[in-house]
Amino acid sequence: MIPEIGYFSLVLAMALSLLLCIFPLWGAHTGNLRLMRAAPSLAVGQCLFVLFSFAILIYVTLVDDFTVKYVAHHSSSTLPWYYKVTSTWGGHEGAILLWLVMQSSWTALVALMSRSLPWVLRARVLGVLGFLGVGFMLYTLWMSSPFERLLPYYPVEGRDLNPLLQDPGMIIHPPLLYMGYVGLSVSFAFAIAALITGKLDNTWAKWSRPWTMAAWGFLTLGITIGSWWAYSELGWGGWWFWDPVENASLMPWLVATALLHSLAVTEKRGIFKSWTVLLAITAFSLCLLGTFIVRSGIIVSVHAFATDPDRGLYILSFLAVVVGGSLTLYALRVSEVVSEGRYKFASREVSLWLNNIFLVVATLVVLLGTLLPMIHKELGLGSISIGVPFFNKMFAILIVPFALLMGIGPMLRWKQNKLDTLAPKWLLNVVLALILTAAWLYGGYDHVTPLTFMGTALAVWITLATLTDLLQKIALHNSVTEGMKRLGISYWAMVLGHVGLAFVIAGVTLTSAYSVERDVSMKPGEIATLNQYDYRFEGVNTIRGPNYSGHAGEVTVTKNGEFVVRLHAEKRLYDVGMQFMTEAAIDDGFFRDLYLALGEQLSDGAWSLRIYHKPYVRWMWLGGLLISLAGFLVLLDKRYRRRVESKATQGAKA
Structure with missing residues (x-):
């Protein structure tokens, strides 16, 4: 009952x-x-x-x-x-x-x-x-x-x-991801309501922005925790596989990031109105598309729910109604939208618009790489594979102008700037970024590729440019304390978000370039060495959990004869489904992770183990946490909320 x-x-x-x-x-x-x-x-x-x-x-x-x-x-x-x-x-x-x-x-x-x-x-x-x-x-x-x-x-x-x-990650990952997914429906609803009303003024942008920021913060946090779960639970030592289901959450995040910046311009300058509405429609449409990808059964993934095609057909039909209806309404109303502000090429407006373009292009790249193999197969043209090399290459190309603009944008003013006064500051930051990157990489590694140098330099450039702008704004006031108070929560959120992205870029670049792994077979008492760390295999113990049994390999790690950590890697057999699972042992650190996965017992009594040394891998998740925190921090800006409420109240009285 x-x-x-x-x-x-x-x-x-x-x-x-x-x-x-x-x-x-x-x-x-x-x-x-x-x-x-x-x-x-x-x-x-x-x-x-x-x-x-x-x-x-x-x-x-x-x-x-x-x-x-x-x-x-x-x-x-x-x-x-x-x-x-x-x-x-x-x-x-x-x-x-x-x-x-x-x-x-x-x-x-x-x-x-x-x-x-x-x-x-x-x-x-x-x-x-x-x-x-x-x-x-x-x-x-x-x-x-x-x-x-x-x-x-x-x-x-x-x-x-x-x-x-x-896994603990899966306790919180899906709710956070859904909070972000569904939260973007609020931005979509505000955009559609504004189109129906026919008043695409600043009011809808002001009210939509905090809701969009909250949804974006949850989506960022959900993606970050999902990446950490994949790294810690799947036992492969990977953090992003360009899996179609991972891409399904990345696409709306990219468009939502563009939407946030476009909403800021629409709110403050009264421009980009039609573009902002289109981004709001697109962001939620991509959430529905992601739902279709995950639940239609057209892909096989550890993340996906392979269900019957009828369910996928319903979601596809609902997606067609939502997207088709909203785009039709947009087409009918867009000719009535008039931008109020004027600006020159050398302005913050243009910088934000260009970054919007790069984010949308990145979304199109992910969309193409995700859907093309599915469409190709469904049309009976055979199977094609668009894998990691394609995505990595395209994003390596797009990240360069995007990161450069991120460093330039905060220093620009609205409407118009004199480039001759800004160029020396940019040039100084470029030189400093190159020097610091060279000292960092060549001082720590024997081999540095151009791609590794470029990615690290971009992360340093964003950090330097953000700090330079921060120090300049503080210097305008009588004291450091006064300057920091006058900046406002929204500005500090921007600083936090940009520095967080710099951490992500540096982490992705360095862990991709300098991660090393080794597959070994070891008997108790034997030692394997990787990146100056010695791994002594102590043996295997039998374990028993609430719903599983298995074995745990004990490994003592030393460096230069000094004890570092004792790793405990498990191989579990779950009672009901009789499925084997690898529980990796990870010694996490700010600058490196030691990662150990236990394999099978071999015929000679030895055990197979996989050992990883992953530098700076934690920086990606630290950066993701900083970015999501930036989104939530904006919501605490009481001055912003009071201004919105005041304007909206005036509109209601009018």
Whole structure:
């Protein structure tokens, strides 16, 4: 009976979403304030029913109710409770319900926190979000219900959660990623509402920007943790494989990054209006495309949910309706958009616009590399492979002008600049970047390739340019303390984000160039050496976990005769599914990681091991954390929020 209550709760949420889709939009069209005022209550109500339904799914999982098909397929009685909770989004149906939780929660937050918006705009935003909610709730109830029963015949034990997902990273990675994915629907809703209203003024940009920033921050954090999970859990020592599912999250992130900067220009200068709206539509459309890629069954990946084609067809049809409808509306309204500001070539506007172009081109590269093999195969033209070398080469080309503009942009003013006053500063930073990079690389490594030098120099250049601009702005005030206070939270967020990207570029460049690995077979007492570190194999112990058994290899690491760390690498056999999993042992450090994976026992009694030395690999995730923190930091800017609320209130009174 309890699972049926969860399903019925979703039905009620669906009904409220349908009303949310109809009432406020019709009220805004006819000027009926009563219908528009119903929108916030409907938004909160549908959120509560979705949350209740999700709570029931968690409950039936925790109590091992294997009469529920989803629980029987994705959990087991021996699974630890925290992984039972994780299993509620570890399969297709539960993941879609998690999407609904995020969708309804964002909708309720918009309803509760946009009280200063004009009622017409507020109603249309909530109406668009209600339409999106209807699409996904219909999909859940009709094709992907997690409450389907196996009665009267059901198993006494579940199939267990995929061992790959039994990792702390997977407890937080999917919710964060979905928060970012679904959060971009708010930006989409603001853009569509502005197009329907026909008023693409600064108001919608001001209100859309903090929501976009929050979604972008969650998406950044989700991608970062997903990369860390792949590195620590898959046992290959890799952090990004250009897998189609990884690309599905990268594409909306790239466009959302362009959208954030374009929103800033639209808000402050009243230009790029039509471009900004198009980016908002594109960002969420790519989220839907990513959902189709992951859930249509057209790819095979450790990340993907291979399901029946009917589900993929529904998502593809919904994607066509959303994208086709929004682009049609955009085409009808774009001719009415007039930019207010004027600017010269040497200006911050042009710098931001060019970086937008590079981000969009990068997105097109990823889109082409991801979809072309699928399309080629579906058309019966055979299989083609677009792999890591293609993506690495294209991004190496695009990152150069992008990073150079990142260093130049913060020093530029709006409208127009005199290049003769800025050129000496840029030239000095270029020279310093080259000198510091040469000292760094040639002082630490015997061989430096041009590509490695270029990537590292770009990271140093961004850092120097950001710090130069920071020091110049502080110097305008009487004291350092006063200067730092006057800069504002938004500026500090920009500094944090740019420095974070410099860390990512440096980490990617250096770990790609100087990571080394060695496959060895060792008996207890034997020693293998890699990059001045000695690995002494102590032997293998039997281990027993809550739902697995296996072996743990013990390795003592020394350097120059001094103890460094004792590594504990595991090879697990999970009880229910009888699947083997490698649990790598990692000694993490700021400048390097020591990474050890235990293989199989060989015929002569030795064990196979794989040893990695990975310099600067942590810098990528540190950079990702700094970038996401920058996004959340902007939300604390009270001066910005007060300004938005003040302007929006004035608009409501008008």
